[in-house]
Amino acid sequence: MAERNPAGVPVLNGIDLQVKTGEVIVILGPSGCGKSTLLRCLNGLEVAHSGSLNFAGRELLDKGTDWRKVRQQIGMVFQSYHLFPHMNVLDNLLLGPLKVQKRDRREARDQAEALLARVGLSDKRDAFPRQLSGGQQQRIAIVRPLCMNPHVMLFDEVTAALDPEMVKEVLEVIQGLARDGMTLLIVTHEMAFARAVADRIVFMDGGRILEQNPPGIFFTNPQTARAQQFLEKFSYVAALPQTTQTKELELL
Amino acid sequence: MNFDYAFILSTLPAFLNAVGVTLQVGFIAIGTSLLVALINATILVFRTPYLQRLVGLYVELARNTPLLIQLFFVYFALPALGIKVSGFAAAIITMTFLGGAYLTEVLRAGIDAVPLAQLESGRSIGLSHGQLLRYVILPQAGILGLPSLFANFIFLLKETTVVSAVAVPEILYTTKSYIALYYKTY
């Protein structure tokens, strides 16, 4: 799969990624390497110019693809929440189920309230986004696509805009989804979280996937020099390779 | 000064009627202008190729030619081309042409103030273009653009007086006819 920016320079190139149902993928890589672009290609916010994108047995890069249908099955959460500021929490959550999926109001509302309870925000259903903390808004923003019963969820640095004390409450929600067996693709800079939640780490640089490995291997024994350099910046990760090890690996 | 109250009173019904017609033209024109502006805004929000350029051209043209010229064009030039319009219709067409352009600008300003991220956010839950506009963009653009929207409504109502020039029995026209008839300005 490849994607180009307006200048014609490929932003993504030769991306070959297969995700199984129930798998939790964490995408790591330096800023500007194309992580967001990759996620956005998966739900059609960005259109890949060449290659193939297969979802549930269907080719999504075909002209006839109904992205509105696909987006109901592939939920996305953004870095800055992007809730609808003119609607209260419940209306934010129900817009998709009622207007896009045309579901019964009572049934959709019951589901929304159950999900709200699950993220500990039952008492906020009538609040407006501006009345909520960043962590609360982000938990609502996670519930919003969940209300449409998606098969896959995409998370693009969803804790990057949060104060440190709110990061945990959001990550716990995602961890809960992972435990439930939902398919997740997560872009994050929270290394400890990545290590704990991922079935597989996908490391990107310069619009390419440089390596894909289980976290146990990636964090202790990265296969590429770029990944080692990248991990050195997160020295607080307990199992980071020693400097001497790193040098040896570079020689290999 | 020596007001001829009896004369002023005798012309009052005609004036009231004229005010009624002005308001009628004004309010219909506000409605049709809003409709035109909404269509244009949709084209602009979703960056519809070619049509987007056309909207830009229309807005420039409508805003940079005098209302009277537009009116004369509709009232005199169109019949010459075989399209017959009444004074009332000509007034509404002209006011819509002008008002549509101004309200397009108001909506565009409001829409520009809605962050692009809101569009993507709405897209990501599967909203269609129409639903995006209706539930996400316009409510936010409308709130942001409300004061200038009202200012433009008032502007349109005031401009309606200009349509007297095409024989709609309207305030200015009524005044002029009475002046012509009686050579009295008060």
Ligand SMILES: Nc1ncnc2c1ncn2[C@@H]1O[C@H](COP(=O)(O)OP(=O)(O)OP(=O)(O)O)[C@@H](O)[C@H]1O
């Ligand atoms: N709309 C755009 N037009 C042109 N270039 C773009 C556009 N969006 C992104 N890019 C470029 O594509 C590359 C990848 O961007 P992307 O946002 O996917 O990176 P990222 O890995 O998510 O970075 P970060 O960690 O900072 O979020 C960058 O070099 C960026 O400059």
Ligand SMILES: [Mg+2]
């Ligand atoms: Mg990004």
